[in-house]
Amino acid sequence: MTTQLTDRGRRAWVLLTVVGVLVLLAGTVWGQDDDFPFGPFRMYSTAPDPDGAAKDTRAEGVTADGRTVLLTERSSGIRRAEIEGQQQAYEADPARLSRIADAYAEHTPDAAPLRSVRIVVR
Numbered sequence: 489m490t491t492q493l494t495d496r497g498r499r500a501w502v503l504l505t506v507v508g509v510l511v512l513l514a515g516t517v518w519g520q521d522d523d524f525p526f527g528p529f530r531m532y533s534t535a536p537d538p539d540g541a542a543k544d545t546r547a548e549g550v551t552a553d554g555r556t557v558l559l560t561e562r563s564s565g566i567r568r569a570e571i572e573g574q575q576q577a578y579e580a581d582p583a584r585l586s587r588i589a590d591a592y593a594e595h596t597p598d599a600a601p602l603r604s605v606r607i608v609v610r
Contacts, residue, residue, distance in 0.1 A: 544610045545572045547588055549602035557592075559605065564591040571607060578607055 493501065511526050519527020536542075545568060547559040561567045566588060571578070578584050585605040592602060 545575070546608050546610075547571050548606055548608055549589060549592060550604045550606075551600040552603050553600070555600070557599070557602065559588060559592055563596050563599075564588060565595050566591050575607065575609075 515523050515526035516528060521527065521530055547564070547566070547568075549557045549559050551557060557563070559566070571588075574584075585607070588605045589602045592599070592605075
């Protein structure tokens with residue numbers, strides 16, 4: 489059984505479609521990540537240079553005896569993406585690195601305490 493739209497219903501669907509297309513077009517031209525799905529999500533709408541360098545960011549800690557420890561999500565509870573996303577804040581205020589050391593101490597209470605923490609970008 490098929491149902492046919494009235495002229496009024498057909499006009500409403502056409503109007504709704506036109507409005508939807510205009511919103512998508514405006515979001516594409518002027519939108520930001522916060523406007524998704526009506527704006528571009530830069531993570532998926534841009535691509536790095538395929539011949540460019542790929543950065544590898546990680547956090548490392550140094551114990552009192554000079555041993556270097558890789559600070560992973562498992563050992564600190566902090567994901568690498570969080571460190572990458574806040575890298576400028578760490579550069580502006582290096583004292584914030586102590587929060588990573590505190591998180592490491594909280595997640596690995598039996599491990600040697602860290603004397604320093606650094607962010608390494610290769």
